Amino acid sequence: YLALHGKPEYIQTGMYSEFEIALDDLAKMMGNRFAGFSVHLASCAVMSSSQESIYDFMNKTGILFLSGYTKYVDFMSSSIVDLALINSWMFAKNYRRMFENMYKSAYKQVLIENGFKYYLNN
Numbered sequence: 119y120l121a122l123h124g125k126p127e128y129i130q131t132g133m134y135s136e137f138e139i140a141l142d143d144l145a146k147m148m149g150n151r152f153a154g155f156s157v158h159l160a161s162c163a164v165m166s167s168s169q170e171s172i173y174d175f176m177n178k179t180g181i182l183f184l185s186g187y188t189k190y191v192d193f194m195s196s197s198i199v200d201l202a203l204i205n206s207w208m209f210a211k212n213y214r215r216m217f218e219n220m221y222k223s224a225y226k227q228v229l230i231e232n233g234f235k236y237y238l239n240n
Contacts, residue, residue, distance in 0.1 A: 119204065124161030124186075127171055141171050145178035153180025156213070160200050162190040165235040176239045183213050189233035196232050199225065213238055 123130040130138040139147075141164070157179075159165065165172070165186040176184055185203065187196060202225045210216035217236050221229060 119158050121160040124164040127167045141175045145175045148179045150180045156183045159186035185236035191232045
């Protein structure tokens, strides 16, 4: 769970910060130490990165899923999504089913409003 600022293809330490790191560089830093884990990027707009960049990140790191936001989100609203995801994640045995169930739950509207998106590494 990485709660940072972001924009397409990058995570940042602040909205107007000089520090930002491209997903590709983050994947290089992570290496395969997190293979078999999952990552939620609670960062604005990172998930509006190209599909190629997302899958490249996932393949380089070996993570099972990557989730986050396609939009520039409000902190409070996106925090509801973060907490709903973490709650589901703790007990999930099947990530595909977990995400499907989240979209069938009372959280569906807030997921959509925040541009929540996920990718599974098959």
